[in-house]
Amino acid sequence: MKVLVAVKRVIDYNVKARVKADHSDVDLANVKMAINPFCEIAVEEAVRLKEKGVATEIVVVSIGDKSCQEQIRTALALGADRGIQIEADLRLDSLNVAKLLAKVVEQEQPGLVILGKQAIDSDNNQTGQMLAALTGMPQATFASELVVEGQQAKVTREVDGGLQTLAINLPAVVTTDLRLNEPRYASLPNIMKAKKKPLDVLTPEQLGVAIKVHTKQLKVEPPAERKGGIKVGSVAELVDKLKNEAKVLS
Amino acid sequence: MKILLIAEHDNHSLKGATLNTLGAAAQLGGEVTLLVAGSGCGVVAEQAAQAVGVAKVLLADQASYAHQLAENLAPLVVELAAEYDYVLAPATSNGKNLLPRVAALLDVAQLSDIIAVESADTFKRPIYAGNAIATVQSLDAKKVITVRTTAFDAVAATGGNASIESLTQAVDAGVSAHVKDELAVSDRPELTAAGVVVSGGRGVGSKENFAVIESLADKLNAAVGASRAAVDAGFAPNDIQVGQTGKIVAPSLYVAVGISGAIQHLAGMKDSKVIVAINKDEEAPIFQVADYGLVADLFEAVPELVNAL
Secondary structure, eight states: OEEEEEOOEEEOTTSOOOBOTTSSSBOOTTOOEEEOHHHHHHHHHHHHHHHTTSOSEEEEEEEESGGGHHHHHHHHHHTOOEEEEEESOTTOOHHHHHHHHHHHHHHHOOSEEEEESOOTTTOOOOHHHHHHHHHTOOEEEEEEEEEEETTEEEEEEEETTEEEEEEEESSEEEEEOGGGOOOOOOOHHHHHHHTTSOEEEEOHHHHTOOOOOOEEEEEEEOOOOOOOOEEESSHHHHHHIIIIISOOOO | OEEEEEOOBOSSSBOHHHHHHHHHHHHHOSEEEEEEEESSOHHHHHHHHHSTTOOEEEEEEOGGGTTOOHHHHHHHHHHHHTTOSEEEEESSHHHHHHHHHHHHHHTOOEEEEEOEEOSSSEEEEEETTTTEEEEEEEOSSSEEEEEOGGGSOOOOSSSOOOEEEEOOOOOOOSSEEEEEEEEOOOOSOOGGGOSEEEEEOGGGOSTTTHHHHHHHHHHTTOEEEEOHHHHHTTSSOGGGBBSTTSBOOOOSEEEEESOOOOHHHHTTTTTOSEEEEEESOTTOGGGGTOSEEEESOHHHHHHHHHHHO
C-alpha cells in the first residue's frame, strides 16, 4: 500500500512569532523554519507502517516555494521514498491546499493519506478534513493510535472527554495528534542518502487546479499584553490578595 | 441573514459550548436555527428549544448520526446549508472534525476558532499559538465558521421558546463506523466551562502526586488541567491538556502549579482573568503572565494553600 504524507514548512515551534511593525503580517524574515511538528508525527507513522510491512512506498508532498524542499528532504531522510513539491504560495488557505492535494491523491492513488491535525502557524485544523471531503474518503482526525487491518483502519482519536475508536474503510485520511508517536531523528547517512531520492516539482496549472482566493487577511496585531503581576512572599499573602485585591475568592 | 448552528451534545444533554456559540451568533444578528443531529436525542432538542436566541430547532434523530461521524453528518449539513448564510459550530473536537468537511463540500473556506465578530464578513482569530491576532475577511458568499467558546458569553439556557422540526433524511455513507468510547469519568466541573482551573505540570513529578493538584481543585470547586509535559509523562490524561493543541480555557482564576509556561501552554490559558503561578524556579516564563506569583516548592505551598482556604 502506498502512503501519502503531506508536510508543511512552518516557523520553528520554539520561536515566539513577532508581528511586523506595520501590522501586515507576522515577521518571518531570518526566523528559523522547520517541519510542522504534527507533520513530523505523520511522517514517523508512515515510516513505522513501512517497517511493519503495511506500507510499500511513502510519498511526501509539500506546497510552497523552493524553500519547502528542505522539509521534503527532511522527510526523505526520515524514511520517505519520494518527494513532490507543488510550487505555490505558502500562505494558501486550506481549501486550495486540499484541492492541490486531492489532485496528487488522484495521480498517486495512495491507500492512506496522513496529515498533521493542524499547522502551528495558521492553527486552522482543516486541511485533512477538506481533503477527505474532496476525495470522498472517510476521515479519522486527531489520531493517537492507528492500526491497519486489511482494507480497514482502526483509529483511536483524541476527543473532548477522552478517546474514541473508529473503524474506517481504506483509502482514508488520518490526521495525527501529539501522542500518536515520538518522531525519530534523521541520521547523517540518511540525510546524505535523502539528497539522492527523487523529488518532482509540480505547479497548480499542471495539476489543473485554479487557485481561488477565499479569504483576505486585513491585519495582524500582537495580542493584548497582560499587565505585569507581582510576586507574593507567602501563601497567606497569596490568599489575601486573591480574596481582597483580585476578589476571585470569597 | 440566516444562521445554521450545529449543536454540541452527547445525545443526552446540550453542552454549554452551544450556548457560547449562540452568543457569537447573536453578535452576527439574524435568525438562528439549531441543528441537533444524533440518535435518541429528542431530549436535547427540547433543551435546545429553550435556549435564548434560537428561532427553530431541527432534529435529525437517526441511528447513523449517533456518534456524529463526519462522513454521515456532512452531507446532511451541506443539504441544509443551501438556505443559510452562515454555518456555525463551536470549536470543540466535534466541530473541528465536521465543519471543514462541510466547507469543502460547499466549496468555501472555513474560518477556525474566531474570537471576535468585527462585521458580517470580518472576524478576528488567533494564529501562531495566540502570539498574533489576525483580522480576516471572508470573500465567500456562505460563511462556515468555528467559534472559540471562551471568547463569547453564553446565552441563557432557558427562556426561549423555539419550535422543533423533525428531519427525515438519513445519510449513512457506510465508510466509517464507531467502535468504542473511553471517556474519562469526572465529578469536577468541565474544563472549558469551569470558573476556576487548577493545572499541574512536569513539576508535579508523578501521577500519584497529581492528588495534590486535585485536592486544591476540590477545595476551589475547580476543574483540573495539565500541561503537555505532564500529559506526555503520563501524570494526567490527554483530554485535560491545556494549550495550543489541547483545551483553550479562560476561567476567572487559573492556578498553574509546577508549570514553566511554554508558548504552547500559554496559548491555552492566557486569557484567564487572574493567573496564579506556583513554581520553585523564579525565572520560569509563567511568572511573566501571572498576576500573582509564588516562588515556592509546590509540595509545601499547595497543601498550605488548601488549609488556608
